[in-house]
Amino acid sequence: xxxxxxxxxxxxxxxxxxxxxxxxxxxxxxxxxxxxxxxxxxxxxxxxxxxxxxxxxxxxxxxxxxxxxxxxxxxxxxxxxx
Amino acid sequence: xxxxxxxxxxxxxxxxxxxxxxxxxxxxxxxxxxxxxxxxxxxxxxxxxxxxxxxxxxxxxxxxxxxxxxxxxxxxxxxxxxxxxxxxxxxxxxxxxxxxxxxxxxxxxxxxxxxxxxxxxxxxxxxxxxxxxxxxxxxxxxxxxxx
Numbered sequence: 001x002x003x004x005x006x007x008x009x010x011x012x013x014x015x016x017x018x019x020x021x022x023x024x025x026x027x028x029x030x031x032x033x034x035x036x037x038x039x040x041x042x043x044x045x046x047x048x049x050x051x052x053x054x055x056x057x058x059x060x061x062x063x064x065x066x067x068x069x070x071x072x073x074x075x076x077x078x079x080x081x082x
Numbered sequence: 083x084x085x086x087x088x089x090x091x092x093x094x095x096x097x098x099x100x101x102x103x104x105x106x107x108x109x110x111x112x113x114x115x116x117x118x119x120x121x122x123x124x125x126x127x128x129x130x131x132x133x134x135x136x137x138x139x140x141x142x143x144x145x146x147x148x149x150x151x152x153x154x155x156x157x158x159x160x161x162x163x164x165x166x167x168x169x170x171x172x173x174x175x176x177x178x179x180x181x182x183x184x185x186x187x188x189x190x191x192x193x194x195x196x197x198x199x200x201x202x203x204x205x206x207x208x209x210x211x212x213x214x215x216x217x218x219x220x221x222x223x224x225x226x227x228x229x
Contacts, residue, residue, distance in 0.1 A: 001168075001191050001192045008125070010162075049151035049154070049155075051151075051155055054155075056151065056152070074155055074158070076151055076154050076155060076158070077191045077192075078148055078149075078151070078189075078191070079115075079117070079148070079149040079154055079171050079191055080141075080146065080147060080148040080149065080189050080191075081146065081147060081173060081182070081183065081185050081186035081189050081190075082145060082146045082147070082183045082184070082185030082186060082189075
């Protein structure tokens with residue numbers, strides 16, 4: 001769903017000690033992702049859900065959530081309507 | 083020959099159709115929602131549905147829906163593990179027509195997706211399918227097939 005902003009890639013590798021650092025690397029590589037992942041205040045965008053493996057990072061430490069080698073970060077836009 | 087329908091046609095099995103409609107009735111009085119999985123060709127859904135994923139409506143509302151994000155995660159993983167992708171979403175309208183609302187159009191997340199609406203406003207359910215691209219709604223055919 002966000003692939004058009006990442007040159008069509010479904011899965012990309014990135015490094016960082018936290019989810020926020022991983023996002024910084026991704027947005028440096030794919031500038032179109034910038035407004036999709038974080039809001040104007042630098043927090044997690046409210047229409048995006050981010051999981052570290054099976055855990056929603058909103059209930060961990062948000063963008064400060066630690067990541068380790070091999071963790072899978074899933075970025076899911078909100079699927080919603082009326 | 084030109085057609086009023088957009089491509090691709092949505093192709094559901096009878097059982098998938100029944101699963102979708104049953105989940106919509108189960109959700110009453112709230113809106114119900116779920117996801118569709120299927121194969122892609124050249125980056126676009128073929129319209130053939132291989133999996134339906136009934137999901138929780140995180141809004142628990144009769145007026146809006148948000149697919150529970152954990153259900154979305156699991157559906158995405160399953161669709162990809164089976165060689166396809168998520169290709170669309172369905173939700174019910176409990177008291178209005180099977181046509182995308184302004185909110186549905188504004189929040190449409192993926193121009194490649196198929197958006198399925200199920201209206202429960204009358205005695206018989208009405209299921210219709212749409213593409214929503216750059217704010218423009220176009221209906222696609224729905225084929226319910228025995229397989």
